[in-house]
Amino acid sequence: MSSETLAAGGAAPSVERQRRKAGKGAAKQLLGILGIIGFLATWELIPRLGLIDERFLPPASEVIAALVVDFGLTAFWVAVGETMKAWFLGLLMAVAAAVLLGFIIGSSEFLRKATNSTIEFLRPIPSVALIPLAVLLFGVKIESSLLLIVYASFWQVLIQVLYGVADVDMVANNTARTYGLGRMARIRYVVFPTALPYLMTGVRLAAAVALVLAITAELVIGSPGLGREIALAQSGGAISGMYALVLATGLIGVLINMLMRQIEKRILGWHSSIRSEVIV
Amino acid sequence: MQPDPTQPNTEATLSVRGLKKVYQTDGGDVEAVRNLTFDLRAGELACLVGPSGSGKTTLLKCISGLMAPTEGEVLLDGKRVTGPPKKMAVVFQEYGRSLFPWMRVRDNVELPLKNQGVPKGERDRLVDDALEAVGLSHVPRSYPWQLSGGMQQRVAIARAIAYQPEVLLMDEPFAAVDAQTRADLEDLIRVVWKKLGVTVLFVTHDIDESVYLGERVIILSSSPTVIQEDIQIDLPADRDQLNTRSLPRFTELRHHVYEQIQLAKKGHRPAAASAGETPVKGQRAG
Amino acid sequence: MRTARNIGYILGLPVLLVLVWWVSTLGSVNFFVPKPADLVETFGEVWFGDRFFSDVLPSLGRLVVGVAVAILIGVVGGVLIGSVRWLRSLLEPTLEFFRAIPPPVLVPVLMLLMGITDSMKVMVIISGCVWPVLLNTIEGVRAVDPVLSDSAHTYGISGWARVRYLVLPSASPQIMAGVRQSLSLGLILMVISEMFASSSGLGFTIVQFQRSFAIPEMWSGIVVLGLLGVAMSFIFQWAERNILRWYHGQKEVENAA
Numbered sequence: 001m002s003s004e005t006l007a008a009g010g011a012a013p014s015v016e017r018q019r020r021k022a023g024k025g026a027a028k029q030l031l032g033i034l035g036i037i038g039f040l041a042t043w044e045l046i047p048r049l050g051l052i053d054e055r056f057l058p059p060a061s062e063v064i065a066a067l068v069v070d071f072g073l074t075a076f077w078v079a080v081g082e083t084m085k086a087w088f089l090g091l092l093m094a095v096a097a098a099v100l101l102g103f104i105i106g107s108s109e110f111l112r113k114a115t116n117s118t119i120e121f122l123r124p125i126p127s128v129a130l131i132p133l134a135v136l137l138f139g140v141k142i143e144s145s146l147l148l149i150v151y152a153s154f155w156q157v158l159i160q161v162l163y164g165v166a167d168v169d170m171v172a173n174n175t176a177r178t179y180g181l182g183r184m185a186r187i188r189y190v191v192f193p194t195a196l197p198y199l200m201t202g203v204r205l206a207a208a209v210a211l212v213l214a215i216t217a218e219l220v221i222g223s224p225g226l227g228r229e230i231a232l233a234q235s236g237g238a239i240s241g242m243y244a245l246v247l248a249t250g251l252i253g254v255l256i257n258m259l260m261r262q263i264e265k266r267i268l269g270w271h272s273s274i275r276s277e278v279i280v
Numbered sequence: 281m282q283p284d285p286t287q288p289n290t291e292a293t294l295s296v297r298g299l300k301k302v303y304q305t306d307g308g309d310v311e312a313v314r315n316l317t318f319d320l321r322a323g324e325l326a327c328l329v330g331p332s333g334s335g336k337t338t339l340l341k342c343i344s345g346l347m348a349p350t351e352g353e354v355l356l357d358g359k360r361v362t363g364p365p366k367k368m369a370v371v372f373q374e375y376g377r378s379l380f381p382w383m384r385v386r387d388n389v390e391l392p393l394k395n396q397g398v399p400k401g402e403r404d405r406l407v408d409d410a411l412e413a414v415g416l417s418h419v420p421r422s423y424p425w426q427l428s429g430g431m432q433q434r435v436a437i438a439r440a441i442a443y444q445p446e447v448l449l450m451d452e453p454f455a456a457v458d459a460q461t462r463a464d465l466e467d468l469i470r471v472v473w474k475k476l477g478v479t480v481l482f483v484t485h486d487i488d489e490s491v492y493l494g495e496r497v498i499i500l501s502s503s504p505t506v507i508q509e510d511i512q513i514d515l516p517a518d519r520d521q522l523n524t525r526s527l528p529r530f531t532e533l534r535h536h537v538y539e540q541i542q543l544a545k546k547g548h549r550p551a552a553a554s555a556g557e558t559p560v561k562g563q564r565a566g
Numbered sequence: 567m568r569t570a571r572n573i574g575y576i577l578g579l580p581v582l583l584v585l586v587w588w589v590s591t592l593g594s595v596n597f598f599v600p601k602p603a604d605l606v607e608t609f610g611e612v613w614f615g616d617r618f619f620s621d622v623l624p625s626l627g628r629l630v631v632g633v634a635v636a637i638l639i640g641v642v643g644g645v646l647i648g649s650v651r652w653l654r655s656l657l658e659p660t661l662e663f664f665r666a667i668p669p670p671v672l673v674p675v676l677m678l679l680m681g682i683t684d685s686m687k688v689m690v691i692i693s694g695c696v697w698p699v700l701l702n703t704i705e706g707v708r709a710v711d712p713v714l715s716d717s718a719h720t721y722g723i724s725g726w727a728r729v730r731y732l733v734l735p736s737a738s739p740q741i742m743a744g745v746r747q748s749l750s751l752g753l754i755l756m757v758i759s760e761m762f763a764s765s766s767g768l769g770f771t772i773v774q775f776q777r778s779f780a781i782p783e784m785w786s787g788i789v790v791l792g793l794l795g796v797a798m799s800f801i802f803q804w805a806e807r808n809i810l811r812w813y814h815g816q817k818e819v820e821n822a823a
Binding site: 341345363364366368370374377378379381382383391392395396425426439 | 711713714716717719720721722723727731732735736738812813815816819820
């Protein structure tokens, strides 16, 4: 048995191991980049080989070139700005309303029971059903987008807040009561921290939904923003331009996801650390 | 009983020869098991006991073929173990996580047999017998999570019995159940072992449990693990919680094992295994 | 007594809301808001006739086919990608990007590639609904409990049996969460594809009503979409309760402890 050789050289393998581990993470990233390159290469080849007509699916290189051109255009950034404005305002209104209502309804047994059936009925109604109404009321103004965005995002957040408020630990709540914490103090120190992770989940989901509805409104109704530009590019025959805009919406989606995860991590840092302590 | 590492014991069911396991972690390599060699004869009930962190679970994972040892080998009926062998069943400590929560008790016990292609009639008989043996004939339609911890572990044991293994490995199976349930389950293991004539390797950190259950107790040193001592338990074969535990011999054995474990915790290592070994800093109690 | 109170909880608020609506439209002749009675009458006239077969059923058919195919592709692909580590690393960033693209933009793209056809509309639903199922399945397959996995391994359960008895059930809570997202997305995409590019279907009909200022008819269409959403949600909940009975039971036990 050569047990002594390993016991003697205790430090060396650790360094090597760390290098190997860092290598593993890098290998994973490399594979991911390889995957993206592979996808772009496939996309490039399909029209080049004539599998799909270039008029309908331009090669990746052309689309990326069109996207780069877009990046230099003011009109592009104005459209992005319109979309993001609708997204942000809609999300903000939905979250504010949902948090307020969620805490009020969630902290009363009576209200929870009385509103349950109505919420379960209204929630699954697809917000696109409101498109005709939005057109009728607001036309192609940003309010049309906002109506759809707020309706869709509101339920995501409200449901999560209701779950969160219901998840309050009875022991924690009773402890707070025995130490004389009043109703407001309990909401501040017990209910809110419990519900916060749920709220963040709701906001993250709502952020994605809000973008979908913002683009939808622009695409179908024609309120200003990237969605309308896509519809215009398509009907105007600017096909590379259309694909470039589709890529741009995907990039915005990725950025929003990353942003939301960062915010969640920042705000809930304490949460995961407490969790892991309990488990160990 | 002092096995010779170079000569595999011919009558042994399970042989562990020169087993060594080194983990690679962020903080460098950790030698969990240094050099373990022992044999289990067919039909033996041996307990493996050691201080916490003595690599018991590692050893069990290597024996069951879930993990490849860094050096050395495990032989079952003379054949080298490279993956989980058909003749072996394992009962894990985490009963809540080793039973399939989406299957009822009966389906849980039946699944390995179904997977082996055992015909329906025989399967039913084996499952019934196994559930009967662990005293759970009345709950086949329940889900595992509807049962208490002790009953869940009985289901896991029934699943192992129904599989008809030659060797039954148990990884601290009763560490997470309450004391009274634990006593019941210990007796259950003795009964099952006698009835089926299966070879049992029972890993525990509980000294009383090892002496009460085992025909033989293998004491492990602290990590990196070697065998501290290997003793026969010469208690009468018929054991019961009250009388056996109050025998003077039980107290003696328990005392002995306890001392050995304390020595192991202080870093004392048996002369044979520590030969040629680099001293671990500050741990020579000698 | 108790059931009476429960019925009160379920019906109380809806009845109150309808009452408010009824009272507030009593005297007025608001062009945008129809009276409850008018709406009910219009609803019957508009939707229980030929339109049910010419617009509603075809829309529903496309929705069902699209969502079913998306779920199938998502689950099969997810199990495959989730079980093979290098494949997961290779594809994950690309798939994340595809999920981040707002699905409605697929409508103009697919319209271009496939023309305005039924299969285009089904394809819109498939290509939008597949991502939540796919990525959730990958996540669920990856998160199989190691102890459970070891148990299956020691009993020699591998290959298809492992997928059937271990991987799929263990990932099913996540898969169902993905399916839920897909269903509501599917409904949205069905409507959009018909609003944007069609001459029939629910979405098209509703927009037609709006354009011709047939307000009560338009409202009745909104109600149809709403009812459809609610019906799908109930069917899903029923299915989920049955498929994940073990999961909810286990969670309840854990929460009680």
